[in-house]
Amino acid sequence: MVQTKTQFGYRRHPDQDRAGTDVAEHPVVVVGAGPVGLSLAIDLAQRGQSVVLLDDADRIGEGSRAICFSKRSLEFWDRLGVGQRMVDKGVVWSVGKIFHGASQLYQFNLLPEEGHKRPAFVNLQQFYAEAYLVDRVQELSGIDLRWRNKVIGLEQRNDHVLLTIETPDGPYRLHAGFVVACDGARSSLRQMVGAEFAGQVFEDQFLIADVKMTAAFPTERWFWFDPPFHAGRSALLHRQPDDIWRIDLQLHPDADPVVEKRPENVRPRIARMLGHDKFDFEWISLYKFQCRRMDKFLHGRVIFAGDAAHQVSPFGARGANSGLEDAENIAWKLDRVLRGTSPEALLESYHTERSAAADENIRESTRSTDFMAPVSQQEARLRKAVLSLAKETEFGKRMVNGGRLSVPSTYDTPLSTADRDTWRGGPRPGASMPDAPIAAASGQPMFLTEAFVGKGAQFTLLEFGNGAAIDAPEGVETIRIGGDDGLADTRGLAGTRYDAEAGTAYLLRPDGYVAARFRHPTRPALDAALARAAGLNRGLS
Amino acid sequence: MTLSTSSNFAKPDDAFRAIVEAHRGLSEAQSADLDAALVLVLANHIGDIAVLNEAIALAKRRMLDAGQQQQQQQQ
Numbered sequence: 001m002v003q004t005k006t007q008f009g010y011r012r013h014p015d016q017d018r019a020g021t022d023v024a025e026h027p028v029v030v031v032g033a034g035p036v037g038l039s040l041a042i043d044l045a046q047r048g049q050s051v052v053l054l055d056d057a058d059r060i061g062e063g064s065r066a067i068c069f070s071k072r073s074l075e076f077w078d079r080l081g082v083g084q085r086m087v088d089k090g091v092v093w094s095v096g097k098i099f100h101g102a103s104q105l106y107q108f109n110l111l112p113e114e115g116h117k118r119p120a121f122v123n124l125q126q127f128y129a130e131a132y133l134v135d136r137v138q139e140l141s142g143i144d145l146r147w148r149n150k151v152i153g154l155e156q157r158n159d160h161v162l163l164t165i166e167t168p169d170g171p172y173r174l175h176a177g178f179v180v181a182c183d184g185a186r187s188s189l190r191q192m193v194g195a196e197f198a199g200q201v202f203e204d205q206f207l208i209a210d211v212k213m214t215a216a217f218p219t220e221r222w223f224w225f226d227p228p229f230h231a232g233r234s235a236l237l238h239r240q241p242d243d244i245w246r247i248d249l250q251l252h253p254d255a256d257p258v259v260e261k262r263p264e265n266v267r268p269r270i271a272r273m274l275g276h277d278k279f280d281f282e283w284i285s286l287y288k289f290q291c292r293r294m295d296k297f298l299h300g301r302v303i304f305a306g307d308a309a310h311q312v313s314p315f316g317a318r319g320a321n322s323g324l325e326d327a328e329n330i331a332w333k334l335d336r337v338l339r340g341t342s343p344e345a346l347l348e349s350y351h352t353e354r355s356a357a358a359d360e361n362i363r364e365s366t367r368s369t370d371f372m373a374p375v376s377q378q379e380a381r382l383r384k385a386v387l388s389l390a391k392e393t394e395f396g397k398r399m400v401n402g403g404r405l406s407v408p409s410t411y412d413t414p415l416s417t418a419d420r421d422t423w424r425g426g427p428r429p430g431a432s433m434p435d436a437p438i439a440a441a442s443g444q445p446m447f448l449t450e451a452f453v454g455k456g457a458q459f460t461l462l463e464f465g466n467g468a469a470i471d472a473p474e475g476v477e478t479i480r481i482g483g484d485d486g487l488a489d490t491r492g493l494a495g496t497r498y499d500a501e502a503g504t505a506y507l508l509r510p511d512g513y514v515a516a517r518f519r520h521p522t523r524p525a526l527d528a529a530l531a532r533a534a535g536l537n538r539g540l541s
Numbered sequence: 542m543t544l545s546t547s548s549n550f551a552k553p554d555d556a557f558r559a560i561v562e563a564h565r566g567l568s569e570a571q572s573a574d575l576d577a578a579l580v581l582v583l584a585n586h587i588g589d590i591a592v593l594n595e596a597i598a599l600a601k602r603r604m605l606d607a608g609q610q611q612q613q614q615q616q
Contacts, residue, residue, distance in 0.1 A: 378573075378577075381573055381577045382577045382581070384574065384577070385574065385577040385578040385580075386581060388578065389578060389582065393585075395585040
């Protein structure tokens, strides 16, 4: 079973011994030690911040829950020093197959090109991800992780937030410069700030079963419409580490959850699916879901991230992955604001960028859900037509929607500098940096994302060599490809993926998104792009 | 591109006839299935979301007009 530590002890902290108005002050308090809160705390700590991380439980949650972690999430975790451990333990996959009835409609490969450090996805039980993140937290000095610390009160003041925290030793209070609420779908902090959380409720119920078996299935995502073993509904099969398989079955809207969840009722259904009953249950859970988000992710000095801020249907692996994208987005901005190198207004771009991403995730996953569970007779008819056309036409295959898997959003953001030069490709401002295989000056093969991590995930100028190095602004790191002493684009893929010519340069943000790009950058142009990306030139346009 | 509403077939009667004949002998449900598939095939052939949206708007407007006329007749 699980070898990693999942149970943690409450420990009294000296902050709890303060009396009356003598309240401990902390620059940033993160609430919720799930994947999002843990990753955010690590990112902040690696940037030099001291972080208090509170969690109301004292153990890592049960069940596999989120299991698909995207390439983007793995690249983020590489920056946090935990990516390799996740990949080593995880099950790597990039092929998905879609079946209708007993026959395969089509298959897709999410990462059809080579030369990326990370695969399209790894499957890994959420409890492993959390355990590895907790291990990383404990390696860092900057994070004070307090278990069984439940926030029960929140007051916004002019320059801080006053938190009241319940513990086994009774309540105590803290001053936080900023609070980041990563406390999940049922966020109590969201209620404390009085925010609305309305959206679309889906009536269909889904049953998750994790079963343990040694099976001959390939490491792929298999999705069925109307399978022979589960007529009229949909089903999903996915492999996890430790010979665990995730099975997701759509139930009838009027199915009784208590009855459906009983192992004696789940077992025959899964035996029909697998063709045998040589399996054991690890976990069974039944769920309905909603698609919704908060109107504003910023409430004064309280910032919402992950499921606390937005929820999507599970089809598309957009829940945990989008929460991790929230974390990487807010971490560097909060770090700059806490250092005083950027104004607080920079945080507004977190809402702008991530609420648009949440809208995109909601739109995509709602479409998938509607396709799986048509709400009217005509929708069912159109779906039937798509499924039948998919057998013989390419366009039909592409219209079949068994979940559109998470890819990072491209931000339409005031932090970007609009292109002025002509580009035929490459990531536009607001897009995340594509990886590429390169070689170190020593000839050692490496990846571009590793070079970015090596520079500390700061503002970084990615230059494609052309004689003299570009005069980079202060505080901006440089990655140079193709210069005399630089990294080598051994296979030409970096140049292709960035549509590079001699002299091309990309200004990357600390979260690895493109802020600006130039064919031949000048120092004033770089200075202006940097100022814009750091939120320093509000009012200028 | 915008939606073309000028007459594009050399022999419009042939086009109308082809669609009508495709539905001959089908039940209401089968006809609806055929229409659904046909709409998807033709929409993909057009391959332009703006044109598709215009076509949907035009088709829907006709429906609304018909609904209003019916209401007026009832009054």
